[in-house]
Amino acid sequence: MDHVLGILKVRVKRGTNLVVRDALSSDPYVTVSQGNLKVKTRVVKKDCNPVWNDELTLSVTDKNLPxxxxxxxxxxxxxxxxxxxxxxxxxxxxxxxxxxxxNLPSPTTIKRIQPGKDNCYAEESSIVWLDGKIVQDMILRLRNVPTGEVELQLEWIDLPGRN
Incomplete structure (x- = not known):
């Protein structure tokens, strides 16, 4: 197994204005993958504005892989x-x-990422110190479809013994 840098917790919060793929609606679910690792949410029946609030975890072995x-x-x-x-x-x-x-005051914004041609952000995303952890909330515009956004939150989990 590759050297694991840490665990990335991905909270898939909701989808907004997702495209219809069945007769009147869709039964959406989300996969999150990095390299050959893939995790997925539960399916939400007949809803183009689903709320998942599912927490997925990925072992990160390469920080350069999106x-x-x-x-x-x-x-x-x-x-x-x-x-x-x-x-x-x-x-x-x-x-x-x-x-x-x-020991930063909570919340403290560490970095802001603007939407642009080189990313999928629908609006500004902030990386924030919040209650002793660093989280990033984001709304992503889906590619290759006319409409649809997905809201996520990232949180890092350090492995014991790593500094």
Whole structure:
């Protein structure tokens, strides 16, 4: 197994204005992958504005690999339909983790990331010191579909014995 740098907790909060893939609605779920690791949320039936609030965890072995977030429509008899995807560069977040910040007032914004052509952010995303941990909330615009956004939160979990 590759050297694990730490655990990334990804809270998949909700989807907004997701595309319809079935007759009237969709049964969406989200996968989050990095390299060959993939985790997924539960399916929310018949809802193009689903609320998951699912907490997923990934072992991070390479900070240069982006997270790929993909939304699918669950189908029973055919392959699941893709409802869009987004990519997250986790390096800015991990750079804040590596600062080894402590005892800041809560909340303290450490870094702001603006939406642009080179990322999938729908609006400004802030990396924040909050109650003794560093979190990043974001709303991602899905690519390859006319509409759809997914709201996520990242949180780093250090492995015992790592500094």
């Amino acid at each position: 997270l790929l977030v993909t939304v699918y429509d669950k189908d029973t008899f055919t392959a699941d339909d893709k409802m869009g995807e987004a990519e997250i560069d986790i390096r800015p977040y991990l750079e804040c983790i590596e600062m080894c910040l402590e």
